[in-house]
Amino acid sequence: MTNAIQQLSEAIERQGLWERQFTLNRNEYLKSPERTDTNIYYVLSGSLRVAVLDGAEELTIRFGYKDSFIALLDSFFTGRPSEFYIQAIKKSELKAISKASFMALVHESAENLRLWQTILELLIIQQMEREQDILTSSPLERYKRVLARSPQLFQEIPHKYIASYLRMTPETLSRIKKT
Amino acid sequence: MTNAIQQLSEAIERQGLWERQFTLNRNEYLKSPERTDTNIYYVLSGSLRVAVLDGAEELTIRFGYKDSFIALLDSFFTGRPSEFYIQAIKKSELKAISKASFMALVHESAENLRLWQTILELLIIQQMEREQDILTSSPLERYKRVLARSPQLFQEIPHKYIASYLRMTPETLSRIKKT
Numbered sequence: 001m002t003n004a005i006q007q008l009s010e011a012i013e014r015q016g017l018w019e020r021q022f023t024l025n026r027n028e029y030l031k032s033p034e035r036t037d038t039n040i041y042y043v044l045s046g047s048l049r050v051a052v053l054d055g056a057e058e059l060t061i062r063f064g065y066k067d068s069f070i071a072l073l074d075s076f077f078t079g080r081p082s083e084f085y086i087q088a089i090k091k092s093e094l095k096a097i098s099k100a101s102f103m104a105l106v107h108e109s110a111e112n113l114r115l116w117q118t119i120l121e122l123l124i125i126q127q128m129e130r131e132q133d134i135l136t137s138s139p140l141e142r143y144k145r146v147l148a149r150s151p152q153l154f155q156e157i158p159h160k161y162i163a164s165y166l167r168m169t170p171e172t173l174s175r176i177k178k179t
Numbered sequence: 180m181t182n183a184i185q186q187l188s189e190a191i192e193r194q195g196l197w198e199r200q201f202t203l204n205r206n207e208y209l210k211s212p213e214r215t216d217t218n219i220y221y222v223l224s225g226s227l228r229v230a231v232l233d234g235a236e237e238l239t240i241r242f243g244y245k246d247s248f249i250a251l252l253d254s255f256f257t258g259r260p261s262e263f264y265i266q267a268i269k270k271s272e273l274k275a276i277s278k279a280s281f282m283a284l285v286h287e288s289a290e291n292l293r294l295w296q297t298i299l300e301l302l303i304i305q306q307m308e309r310e311q312d313i314l315t316s317s318p319l320e321r322y323k324r325v326l327a328r329s330p331q332l333f334q335e336i337p338h339k340y341i342a343s344y345l346r347m348t349p350e351t352l353s354r355i356k357k358t
Binding site for chain 2: 052054055057059061073074077078083084113116117120121122123124125127128129130131132134135136137138167
């Protein structure tokens with residue numbers, strides 16, 4: 001996926017399709033009018049999370065790292081408001097491209113369409129892994145699964161967001177890490 | 180999605196690409212050598228579930244209804260063994276197509292490729308909905324979300340599998356349905 005993302009973002013760069021570049025400070029939210037946001041963002045630096053409210057509690061469902069895309073995929077695909085939102089975990093530098101420009105690029109060549117299809121397929125696989133993670137009832141097993149698959153997570157993301165992502169308290173995560 | 184699935188399955192039919200048609204009895208598993216199964220199945224009748232083991236417990240993660248596709252998507256995309264498996268809930272009649280034949284058909288025309296892309300996008304949206312369902316901590320809220328989105332589920336699928344899918348005991352589901 002990294003490779004497909006890299007190739008598409010280079011094509012965006014070459015054609016000058018980025019519409020703006022901006023900075024989010026630590027903890028700042030990416031504001032979206034009426035929560036409909038169909039842009040795709042490329043992370044130049046920093047790290048971000050996609051979160052959603054469950055009652056009063058914030059649940060972290062995805063992270064955005066340097067050199068990857070981040071988006072509200074439900075809005076992106078449907079054009080409707082999303083219950084999800086994006087927040088910077090560290091100060092982050094982003095570039096944005098609109099859905100219209102992005103999809104025009106994707107359909108410009110068979111090669112670009114292939115890259116986009118690769119990204120869609122890998123998203124589906126990631127989401128199946130994620131679903132199985134969440135459904136795994138043992139916190140230790142959940143931790144092991146995610147550690148094996150995403151060691152990067154444990155280097156870049158603060159403890160409390162990892163705990164939220166792993167569906168456990170920060171105290172449980174600390175206890176597991178010690179053992 | 181139904182429409183895109185219907186159109187692709189009609190194209191498969193026209194070109195005679197179904198490789199076999201077979202019946203699974205109630206509770207029968209779809210046997211996959213070494214658990215790698217890259218076929219796509221079309222459900223002519225009956226209903227099925229995709230499940231995975233969490234320790235000794237079976238978790239239901241997806242259902243297959245009449246006139247829809249069912250597959251082990253992780254195996255399909257990666258070609259590797261899946262931890263998931265397919266089981267018939269009722270006696271079910273299925274038709275199978277290999278990944279190679281299916282993808283050849285998809286790449287045969289721009290129209291087929293567009294249909295496939297629509298299916299991939301809708302899978303991603305469904306998985307985001309599903310992730311949010313699972314993470315919703317209140318059993319009543321989980322029930323309401325799924326009922327609003329998939330009323331079909333409550334007509335076709337036995338109580339115990341709905342409870343498993345909703346991540347609650349059959350007793351909790353009974354209590355919620357009464358209120």
